[in-house]
Amino acid sequence: MKKGIWVVLLSILTMPVFANVALDELHALLNKKQAQYELDSNREKRLDELREAYYFIFIYRSTCPHCHQFAPILKDFTAYFNIPVEAYSLDGESLEGFETNNLTPQLFQNLYVSGEYKPVVPALYLVNRPTNQAYAVLFGEAQPAQLAKRVDELLTHLEEQYHD
Numbered sequence: 737m738k739k740g741i742w743v744v745l746l747s748i749l750t751m752p753v754f755a756n757v758a759l760d761e762l763h764a765l766l767n768k769k770q771a772q773y774e775l776d777s778n779r780e781k782r783l784d785e786l787r788e789a790y791y792f793i794f795i796y797r798s799t800c801p802h803c804h805q806f807a808p809i810l811k812d813f814t815a816y817f818n819i820p821v822e823a824y825s826l827d828g829e830s831l832e833g834f835e836t837n838n839l840t841p842q843l844f845q846n847l848y849v850s851g852e853y854k855p856v857v858p859a860l861y862l863v864n865r866p867t868n869q870a871y872a873v874l875f876g877e878a879q880p881a882q883l884a885k886r887v888d889e890l891l892t893h894l895e896e897q898y899h900d
Contacts, residue, residue: 782891783817785891786817786819786887786891787817787818787819788865789864789865789866790819790862790863790864790865791819791820791821791822791862791863791865792810792814792819792820792821792822792860792861792862792863792873793821793822793823793824793843793847793860793861793863793870794807794810794821794822794823794824794834794858794859794860795823795824795825795826795839795847795857795858795859795860795861796823796824796825796826796831796834796857796858796859797825797826797827797829797857798825798827798829798830798831799827799829800857800858802857802858802876802877803831803857803858803877804831805877806858806876806877806878807831807832807833807834807858808832808833809877809878809879809880809883810858810860810883811833811834812880813880813883813884821834822837823835823836823837824837824838824839824843825837825838825839826839826855826857846870847859847861847870851870851872853872853875854875856875856876857875858875858876858877859872859874859875860872860873860874860875860883861873862887862890871890871894873886873887873890874886
């Protein structure tokens with residue numbers, strides 16, 4: 737009988753401990769879900785801003801193997817996120833998937849010389865539509881994850897610089 741009372745008493749005393757652990761786990765899961773929701777919401781706002789306020793300038797040369805490697809990656813990236821691209825050729829020739837524009841001396845001056853960049857291809861710039869300010873995204877080829885990371889880093893930098 738005493739043994740039975742001790743078992744019941746011990747059960748009653750330990751039950752709140754197990755309940756607290758379960759509640760703590762539930763709170764952790766809910767907090768994680770809320771944080772993920774906020775992250776997803778932020779990502780969507782950032783993508784909307786990217787689509788509405790920016791476009792890419794892609795500079796290439798038709799004989800450049802790195803340009804040929806990077807072009808489909810950029811094409812898929814911009815198609816997936818619905819971001820416009822203006823492509824400019826150094827040699828006047830086209831590159832599959834992009835409409836060809838000749839790189840003008842003025843655009844060359846604005847992008848490369850004013851930014852103190854070496855004239856390397858492929859080159860990718862992000863241009864703010866309202867201000868017409870161009871920001872270098874990358875020079876050379878990149879994999880999709882590298883491109884996404886670089887665009888994200890650049891947008892973070894711009895937000896910190898202009899929205900403080």
